Every structure is written in structure tokens, then in C-alpha cells.
Amino acid sequence: MGINYIQPGFIVLRDQNRCIRCRVCERQCSNEVHRYDEDDNIMLADESGCVDCQRCVSLCPTHALAITENPNHLRQNANWSNQLIYENYRQAESGGMLLSAMGNPLPFPVYWDKILLNASQVTNPSIDPLREPMETRVSLGSKPKRLEIENGILKTKLPVNLQLNVPIMFSAMSYGSISKNAHESLARAATELGTYYNTGEGGLHEDFYKYGSNTIVQVASGRFGVHSGYLMAGSAIEIKMGQGAKPGIGGHLPSGKVKEDVSRTRMIPMGSDAISPAPHHDIYSIEDLRQLVYSLKEATRYTKPVFVKIAAVHNVAAIASGIARSGADVIVIDGFRGGTGAAPTRIRDNVGIPIELALAAVDQRLRDEGIRNDVSVVVAGSIRCASDAVKAIALGADACYIGTAALLALGCHLCRDCHSGKCNWGIATQRPELVKRLNPEIGYKRLVNLVSAWDHEIKEMMGGMGINAIDSLRGNRLMLRGVGINEKELQILGIKHAGE
Amino acid sequence: MKKVFAIEEFCLACHLCEYNCAFSHSGMKDMVKAYKSGFQPARIQVEESGEINFALNCRHCSDPVCMKACITGSISRGEDGVIRVDTNKCVGCWTCVMTCPYGAVVRGRGDRKVALKCDLCTESGNTPACVEGCPNRALVFEERGDD
Numbered sequence: 015m016g017i018n019y020i021q022p023g024f025i026v027l028r029d030q031n032r033c034i035r036c037r038v039c040e041r042q043c044s045n046e047v048h049r050y051d052e053d054d055n056i057m058l059a060d061e062s063g064c065v066d067c068q069r070c071v072s073l074c075p076t077h078a079l080a081i082t083e084n085p086n087h088l089r090q091n092a093n094w095s096n097q098l099i100y101e102n103y104r105q106a107e108s109g110g111m112l113l114s115a116m117g118n119p120l121p122f123p124v125y126w127d128k129i130l131l132n133a134s135q136v137t138n139p140s141i142d143p144l145r146e147p148m149e150t151r152v153s154l155g156s157k158p159k160r161l162e163i164e165n166g167i168l169k170t171k172l173p174v175n176l177q178l179n180v181p182i183m184f185s186a187m188s189y190g191s192i193s194k195n196a197h198e199s200l201a202r203a204a205t206e207l208g209t210y211y212n213t214g215e216g217g218l219h220e221d222f223y224k225y226g227s228n229t230i231v232q233v234a235s236g237r238f239g240v241h242s243g244y245l246m247a248g249s250a251i252e253i254k255m256g257q258g259a260k261p262g263i264g265g266h267l268p269s270g271k272v273k274e275d276v277s278r279t280r281m282i283p284m285g286s287d288a289i290s291p292a293p294h295h296d297i298y299s300i301e302d303l304r305q306l307v308y309s310l311k312e313a314t315r316y317t318k319p320v321f322v323k324i325a326a327v328h329n330v331a332a333i334a335s336g337i338a339r340s341g342a343d344v345i346v347i348d349g350f351r352g353g354t355g356a357a358p359t360r361i362r363d364n365v366g367i368p369i370e371l372a373l374a375a376v377d378q379r380l381r382d383e384g385i386r387n388d389v390s391v392v393v394a395g396s397i398r399c400a401s402d403a404v405k406a407i408a409l410g411a412d413a414c415y416i417g418t419a420a421l422l423a424l425g426c427h428l429c430r431d432c433h434s435g436k437c438n439w440g441i442a443t444q445r446p447e448l449v450k451r452l453n454p455e456i457g458y459k460r461l462v463n464l465v466s467a468w469d470h471e472i473k474e475m476m477g478g479m480g481i482n483a484i485d486s487l488r489g490n491r492l493m494l495r496g497v498g499i500n501e502k503e504l505q506i507l508g509i510k511h512a513g514e
Numbered sequence: 515m516k517k518v519f520a521i522e523e524f525c526l527a528c529h530l531c532e533y534n535c536a537f538s539h540s541g542m543k544d545m546v547k548a549y550k551s552g553f554q555p556a557r558i559q560v561e562e563s564g565e566i567n568f569a570l571n572c573r574h575c576s577d578p579v580c581m582k583a584c585i586t587g588s589i590s591r592g593e594d595g596v597i598r599v600d601t602n603k604c605v606g607c608w609t610c611v612m613t614c615p616y617g618a619v620v621r622g623r624g625d626r627k628v629a630l631k632c633d634l635c636t637e638s639g640n641t642p643a644c645v646e647g648c649p650n651r652a653l654v655f656e657e658r659g660d661d
Contacts (some may be wrong), residue, residue, distance in 0.1 A: 034549035036533045042526070073649055075533055076546050446565055453524045453650045 019103040022061035025084050026070075029075070032078035033057055037385045039070035039079060044436040045446060054180040067429035068346025069438035072470045101359070112359035112367070115432035115442070117259060117351045117396055117418060120363050124351075124371035126402045127497070130512055132493045134480040141482050143473035149467055149483040150476075152413050154250075155319040155343040173343065174319050176250055178413055179208030180469045181403060181484055184461075185348075185394045185415035186232050186254065186323070188214030190267045190288065191355035191432070192223075192421075193449040196441045199424055199457030201225035206462050215239075215254060215265065215290060217279040223247050230321065233310065235264055236290035238280040242313060250322035250344070251310050255294065258352025258395035261325030261366045266356065267289035271435055271444045300336035307341045319343035324351060326372030327365075328396065333381035338380055338389045345406065346415065347372050349395025353388055355416045356433035369395040374507045377489060400471035410489040410506065423464040424457045515595035516657045518558075518634065520568040524652040525560070525563065527567035530558035531644035534591055535571075538635060538643035547571060555620045557632040558644045569653055572597060572618040572632035580610035580619055580631075589629075596634050604628040 024049065038478015040048040045063030048070060050056075064081065073078045088096050095191060101112055134140040141148065155175035162169040184200045192478060197211075197219065204211040205228045212230040222229070231248035233240050245251055256262070267276075267288035277284040297303050307320050322337045323346035324330070337345050349369025354362065373393050381388040393406050394415035403414045422428070425439040432442035440452030472484070481487050495512040496504050502509055533545070535556040540548035558571035567577040574597050579595060581589040588603035589610060597618075599610075610619045619631045634655075635642040645655045 032546050034533065034546060038528050038530055038533075040529050073528060073530065075530060075537075075647070076549075078546075109577065450524055451526055451650060453652070456651055 019107070020100055022084055024064045024066045025061050026059040026064065026081040027082055028057060028059065029078045031354070032058070032076045034076055034078075035098060038073050042069050042073050042438060042445075044438050044445075046375070052252050065429040065431040065434075066427075066432065068427040069437045072427075077239075101347060113356050113433045114359040114362050114430060115354060115356055116428055116430045118355045118363050119430070120193065121144050122351075122368065123499075124396075124501070125368055125507065126398070126405055126454045128497055128499045128503075129370070129507070129509065130495050130497055131401065131404060131408075131475060131479065132495070133478040138480045140480050141477040143470075146477075146482065148473040148477060149471055149485070150180055152484060154392065154412055156177065157387045157390060159387060168277045171494050173495060174324055175343075176210065176319055177208075178210065180465055181407060181413040181472070182397075182465050182468060183209050183230070183392070183413060183415050184211035185251065185352075186212035186214040186230075186415035187240075187355070187417055187421075188216030188232075188267070189219050189279055190214075190216040190271055190444070192441055193437075193443055193452060194219060194275065195449055195452040195454050195457065196421075196424055197222060198454040199461055200420065201229065202454060202458035204228040206458070207465050210249065210463070211247070212252060213239075216267070216276065216288075217281065218244055219275065219279050233306075233322075234286060234290055235292070235294045238282065238288060238290070241281070245310065245314050248318065250319045250321055251314065252346065253294075253306060253310070253342075254323045254324055254349065255297070255303075256323065256325035256327070257354065258325045258348030258350050258366055258369070259354035260357040260361050261327050261350075262292060263358070263361055264292040267354075268433075268435065273444050276444060282440045300340050303337065303342075306341040311341070319393070321346050323348060323394075325352075325365075326367045326369055328367065330367070330372045331375040334376040334391075335379055335383055335385070338385045340384075342389060344377070344390045344392055345394045345414075346394060347376060348371075348415075349393070352395035354432075355472055369393055371413055371503075371506050373406060373409050374491075374509075377429065378508055381410075381447075381489075400468040401475065403468065404472055404487070405494060407484060407487050408490050409495045409509075410491075412488065420461060421465065423460045424452060459460030515574065516634075516655055517574055518571055518632070518645055519654050519656065519658065520570065521652045521654065522566060522568040522618045524596065525568045526650055526652065527560050527562050529560050529648065530647055530649060531558050532560065534643040534647035535632075538638065549656045552624060552631060554622055554624075554626065557618075557620060557630055559620075561615070570616060570641075571644065572614075572617055574632075574634075579613045583609045585611040587601055592636075594636065596636055597631070598633050598636075599631055601626070601627050601628045601630075620636060 047064045066081050153175040156173040158170050189197050200211040210230050215232050215234030226247040229248040230250045232252045234254040241475050269285050269287045321344040322342040326349045350366030390412040392413050393411040397414040437443040440448050491508050494509040496510045535558045536553040537545045537548050542548040558569050562570045579616050586603050587602040610629050622630050623627045645653045
């Protein structure tokens with residue numbers, strides 16, 4: 015090894031006065047940063063593998079540890095950031111594409127933070143959700159244009175809809191990209207909450223068929239793990255056309271993660287790379303998409319709503335209009351800040367558009383074309399908290415998917431090293447000794463707590479606006495005002511500026 | 515009676531139970547201070563072999579061999595079913611250490627050369643420290659009927 019161009023990103027600060035040499039940090043670090051020196055009875059560190067996952071800090075019984083940015087800096091340059099320089103060094107060494115994980119970390123505008131909610135004062139009463147009924151149930155799917163009632167009996171045949179107790183679902187994260195224990199936590203939490211989790215494109219593990227009434231099964235370009243039993247097992251089917259973190263490209267589960275169980279679930283040989291092609295090779299038009307939508311409906315005897323998920327890209331409104339006409343029941347739009355287990359860095363950080371703008375554009379387009387009731391709209395791609403969800407619903411979404419927030423509940427510290435497969439929190443890994451670190455008994459409860467807490471907050475915010483049902487909030491853009499954004503952005507979002 | 519049980523499936527082999535045990539029995543308020551004044555050995559041990567690991571402590575047997583073997587009568591069963599060592603009577607002959615089929619009795623260090631074993635933290639009245647501090651709920655304190 016010649017010159018060491020790349021310096022560690024982080025350093026370990028250890029208070030030797032507090033360290034009791036219990037070696038928990040050493041045992042818990044899959045990157046082998048910490049080590050014990052017997053001669054001097056002291057803990058030492060080599061930070062070159064440190065990803066700042068905070069596992070050691072969280073388990074240190076005497077709070078002797080802190081991880082901080084490496085104070086070593088290249089000469090300041092507003093154009094060439096340290097990170098860019100290091101990335102070029104890395105590529106000069108490897109000759110390969112850069113890989114990254116989780117959502118886009120760059121400082122693009124977050125429109126949720128530039129939108130403010132309304133509240134009732136004097137002329138209209140606010141509602142106290144602790145004293146009065148408050149409705150956050152949502153039904154997803156196509157709604158009939160009109161209802162025919164004969165002698166007090168409903169004659170119209172209602173399309174199949176999914177019933178959610180909360181307007182939050184867990185987004186698609188495949189078994190393979192995340193561990194079995196993470197999947198079990200999501201499945202059990204969705205069941206207890208009365209909502210849904212999504213299998214992602216990795217198939218459904220045989221142990222999880224029992225959670226089928228709270229499962230959305232995904233069909234993606236690789237068709238991994240798809241068979242008739244799988245399609246029938248879930249409550250809905252999602253066709254994944256694109257993903258916010260990596261629009262326009264497929265997926266790649268490295269062979270190292272394709273262990274026995276993953277291989278059986280995905281129906282591919284053990285130790286083979288699981289490569290999802292960039293396009294669905296049978297879909298080159300809305301008409302082709304319609305064929306797949308109806309093939310899936312036919313295969314499931316028209317008992318399951320079909321979702322179509324796309325990444326938010328430049329022409330999203332027109333694409334969504336096509337999807338609504340393809341027979342899909344739900345359109346899922348995934349914004350450019352959405353997470354991933356692995357994506358080429360340049361794609362993750364530079365492709366796609368913000369979910370706020372995409373959602374506003376899609377909802378408006380569908381309304382203008384009179385087809386908004388034919389589909390439900392679900393948004394994903396960095397819904398970070400209850401107020402993001404409330405703003406999304408007021409912009410026109412029926413419900414939200416959360417992925418990153420759900421992983422945070424399971425212990426994720428957003429170190430963005432998922433693609434290494436060495437997740438110290440037992441989430442994005444298939445190594446048995448790491449997977450067991452996530453106890454689903456603890457994990458599912460934390461997910462239930464998180465979503466229940468959000469639901470309380472959603473009700474509180476709705477109550478403040480004098481709204482007692484989430485259906486009255488949907489598309490109610492008068493409840494939103496923009497701050498610090500320009501005329502064009504306000505126009506696309508369909509909202510007024512604060513003070514107007 | 516309620517006992518400590520290990521759930522092997524979720525044991526991380528982090529050994530925190532051992533440190534929490536030693537700290538809780540030190541009678542001190544600060545873990546760093548307790549460590550510096552010399553921890554006694556933990557009364558729970560993580561057994562490790564390859565991918566399998568779990569923490570093991572006294573099973574509080576219904577027919578305890580350690581109690582039968584004790585030459586000074588310092589091991590007894592309380593009314594609550596907990597097997598305890600009277601460290602004032604113990605002479606440190608280690609017969610109990612040799613007879614315990616689980617290896618759950620350990621030898622005290624320094625000026626306390628007496629047998630030490632799990633007392634389920636009954637003195638503190640709290641949930642056993644090993645259970646309380648386990649980061650992955652791989653130790654549980656529960657009633658599972660007679661052994």
C-alpha cells in the first residue's frame with residue numbers, strides 16, 4: 015500500500031478516566047475500530063473503519079465515548095469540498111462507481127420546512143382531540159364516481175380498498191436489504207397498528223405469510239420471489255417502476271447478502287448477485303403497464319388493489335395521469351430524498367425532484383383531469399415527522415410511506431453505510447451475529463410507539479385547524495402557507511405565501 | 515419462583531450483564547469509581563462458542579449441590595427460594611465452586627476470598643441488574659414453574 019490518500023472521516027474520543035475496559039465497544043464494532051491492549055490495560059482505536067454508527071457510544075456503560083468529525087481538513091475550498099476531493103481519490107484508486115446508502119444528504123431545499131400550517135382563532139373553533147372524536151382512518155384505492163342507492167340499499171359495487179387506521183405505512187424495504195428481524199418488526203408493528211408494511215422486491219419470507227392481511231407485496235423489475243402464492247398472500251400488490259433514491263436504474267443486492275434464506279425467498283441461487291434491471295422489460299408504455307396491472311388483478315381474482323410506485327421525476331404529473339388511466343388503484347410517488355440500501359452516489363444525489371413539488375403537481379393534474387377519485391396518492395421519500403405527514407395530506411396525499419423514520423425507530427443512526435452489509439444495529443445486514451442485535455420484540459414495540467405518537471400529533475394539528483377528519487384535510491391547501499419561497503414555487507405547490 | 519433466564523437467540527455477547535452485576539454488588543453509586551476500587555467478579559458469565567452465546571448465572575436449584583457440599587453451612591436457601599452465601603461464615607474452601615454443575619459460583623478476589631453467587635439482587639429489591647441493563651432483552655426475570 016502506497017500513499018494513504020483517504021483519511022478517516024471520524025475520530026474516537028475516549029475519556030480514559032471513565033473507561034472501565036469492559037470492551038463492549040470492541041465487541042460491538044463490526045468495523046473493528048476498538049481494540050484492547052493487554053500490556054498497558056488500555057482501550058485503543060483505529061478509526062479507518064469508523065462509520066459513526068454510534069453503536070459503541072450507545073452501549074458504553076460509563077459514557078466514556080464520543081465520535082466526532084476528524085478535525086484534519088484539507089485546505090478550505092468552497093468549490094472543492096473535502097468530500098468531493100476524497101471521492102475523486104477513491105475513484106482514482108478503485109476505478110469504480112461510488113456507492114452510497116440512505117437518502118440524499120445534500121443541502122437541497124426541504125419544502126416541508128418552508129410550509130406553515132394554519133390554526134383556528136376566534137371565528138372558527140378548534141377541536142380538542144382528547145375530548146372529541148378525531149378520525150385519522152384512511153381508505154386507499156379507487157373510489158366510485160357516484161353511488162347508486164335503491165330503496166335505501168347501496169347498489170354500486172365498491173372497488174376493493176385498503177383500510178388504514180393511521181395515514182402512515184411502512185415503505186418497501188426488501189428482505190435482503192434489511193434483516194429478517196427488521197422485517198418481523200415491521201410486519202408485527204403494521205399488524206398492531208392496523209396499517210401496512212411493504213415486502214420490497216425481495217419476496218416474502220415463509221415465516222411472514224401470517225401477517226398477510228397487513229402486507230403489501232411488491233413486484234419489481236427483477237420479479238424476485240414472485241409466484242401466485244406470494245401475490246395472494248398480501249392485501250395489495252405494488253408494481254415498482256422506480257425508486258426515489260435511484261430513479262432510472264435498477265437494484266443490486268450483492269451476492270454476499272444472498273444467504274440461504276434470502277436465496278430461497280427470492281427464488282435465486284445462493285451467493286448470486288440479485289440484479290433488478292433498470293426497466294421492466296415488458297413495460298415500455300402506459301398500455302404495457304396496464305397489461306401488468308390487469309395480469310396481477312386477474313391472477314388475484316380482482317381481490318387486491320394494485321399500487322404503482324414511481325420516482326418523482328420531471329414529468330411526474332403526466333406520468334401519474336397515465337398510471338391513473340392504466341387501471342392502477344393507488345399511485346405511489348417517491349421523492350428524491352427517499353432512502354435506499356445502496357445506490358450510485360451520483361444518481362442518489364442528483365436525480366429526481368422533491369416530493370413536495372411532485373405531489374402538488376400530481377394532485378393538481380389528476381384533479382384538473384377529473385380522475386383524482388380513480389386513484390389514491392401515497393407519498394414517500396423523506397416524510398420525517400407528523401407535521402410533514404399533515405402537510406403532505408393537505409397538499410393532496412391520501413397517505414404516507416415512511417422508511418427512514420421507521421428504521422430510526424429500530425435503532426438506525428443514519429450512518430449511511432448500509433451497502434457494506436455490516437450494520438451494527440442489525441438492520442441492513444444478513445450476518446447472523448449482527449441480525450440478532452435487533453430483537454423484534456423490542457423493535458416492533460418501538461415502531462408502534464413511533465407511529466402512535468405521530469398519530470396523536472396529527473390529531474392535535476388537525477384539531478388546531480378545526481378539522482376532525484383526515485378526509486377534510488386532504489388537498490385542503492388553504493391550510494398551508496409558504497415562507498421564504500418564490501412565486502413559481504408557490505404556484506407549483508398551489509399555496510399562498512404567509513401573510514396572504 | 516422468578517429466576518433469570520437467558521434468551522440465546524438475542525444475546526450479543528456484549529458482556530454488559532457482567533459489568534452491571536459487578537457494579538450493582540459493589541454497593542457504590544458510580545460505575546467508574548466502583549471499577550477503580552476493584553470490581554469483585556461478576557456472578558453471571560457470558561458463555562461463548564462460535565455463534566452461540568448466552569449469559570449464565572445460578573439456577574437456584576431445588577436440590578442445590580453447593581449447599582450440600584458447603585463445609586461451613588454458609589450456603590442456605592431463604593424463604594423466598596433464593597440460595598445465598600453467608601460471606602461471614604464462608605472460609606473460601608471453594609468446594610461449592612467445584613460442585614456447581616453450572617459453574618455459577620465464583621471466587622471473590624482480594625481481601626474477600628469468599629464464594630460469590632447470584633442473589634437475584636434481592637438486597638436492592640430491584641429487578642436483577644443483569645436483566646435491567648441487558649441492551650437486547652436477552653435476559654428475562656420471570657416465573658417458569660419448578661425446575
